[in-house]
Amino acid sequence: MAKKKKTYEEAAERLEEIVEKLENSDVSLEESINLYKEGMELTLLCRQKLDAARQEVDELKKNFDGSFSLKPFNTDLEEEEQ
């Protein structure tokens, strides 16, 4: 666990997986406790990610060398132009 920063999707999917695994009675008690711990940590991580979210809107720009970069997309300005 916690070896690498998980994306929300990865964390949510792993959580789902753990819940299903834990609800399956084939797991040993020791593994259950480990799964429970991991699941609770993921719950926390997911909640944090959802609570901390602030929308980011960028515009895709193609550079001269063919690479790509993102620049903030000004939504307010566009609304004024309308």
Added chain:
Amino acid sequence: MIDRKIYSVSQINRYIRGLLEMDVILNSIWVRGEISNLKVHTSGHIYFTLKDSSSAISAIMFASYADLMPYELENGMDVIVCGYVSLYEKTGKYQLYVQIAEPAGAGELSVAFEQLKRKLQEEGLFDEDYKRPIAKHPQAVAVITSPTGAAVRDVINILKRRAPNVKVIVCPALVQGEGAADSIVSALSDINESGLADTIILGRGGGSMEDLWPFNEEKVARAIFASEIPVISAVGHETDFTIADFVADLRAPTPSAAAELASADCMEEKRNILNNAERLNLSIDSKLKYENERIKSYFGIRVLRRLEERTANLEILNDRLFIQLNNSIDAQVKNAFNRYNLMSEKLGLLSPLNVLKRGYAAVFDKNGSTVMGSENLQDRDLIRIKFYTGDVWAEVKKRDYNNGEKEENL
């Protein structure tokens, strides 16, 4: 002999051609008929026969005109064509040179739509097998549309309310008029090349069929099909269907709906996560309960209870013992230490040499035994007096008695 004017075949054909081309009616004429014997030459020229129930005329449409048509001519198609009648001098056949060909009845755009739809369908571009699933929890959603249109604002607003954790990447593109199809195609290839998005929303707000036309063009359809990132189409209103909708991995009735299909509702997610946490708690609880029961049934409840009691008692006892033990060890050590101190003090005091050092002397009788008091001596007994620094020998002249208290001070 009458003078004969002899013409060559070429001359005749050229003459007839001239006649035909000069004719006011024939040099710009609308003709309705059904297409048959259609052949498309590699040069792009189209040869066909236009016929009705009792008659036929050869027709040709040069590539330069054919290229301008949004749809393709087909055998059996009922068309109204515009062109002129002329003669093909090489064969001496007259034919209709078609410049414009419109489908009779339906509009040419809808014919083009149906044709492309059928063609792509036959190729398998609409097959369910090729539809990729849309990410449930995308990190980034790309929006290919006009940066100033209503569609981009709708998508941004919906995502902001619904899934603020999802990043929005706007890929500006022309969505109507000339160059729109190319612009859409390059936006699709750019975002795919960048690999920055998990889902693409491709669309625009409502408009006429002509306005929406770029989304019915073959190159756009093929670019959608080629996209490695799943595409949600969102063109116009709910009632508008475009080729893009058929090729896309998912069709949304409007751009707002596309934003909803592209994201998971944040509130719902929170409920989900909470629900999962509850399920975790419930299952670990039941697991622990189960294990507990298992152990109990294994030992037998009574044995276990007694064991528990015993264990509890033992623990209390243990604690008490431990404290006692500690205390007693402490005490013992302390006692030992104290005793040792006392002893060494006493030993120090009792050491005869130490006593002598302070100016006292010890008395021994003639046998070498210590003389403890005057009562142990007689007059004229010989005694040895031991000082710290040396011995003297003396004879007892006189004796008297004290009480024993002075001795204790020694």
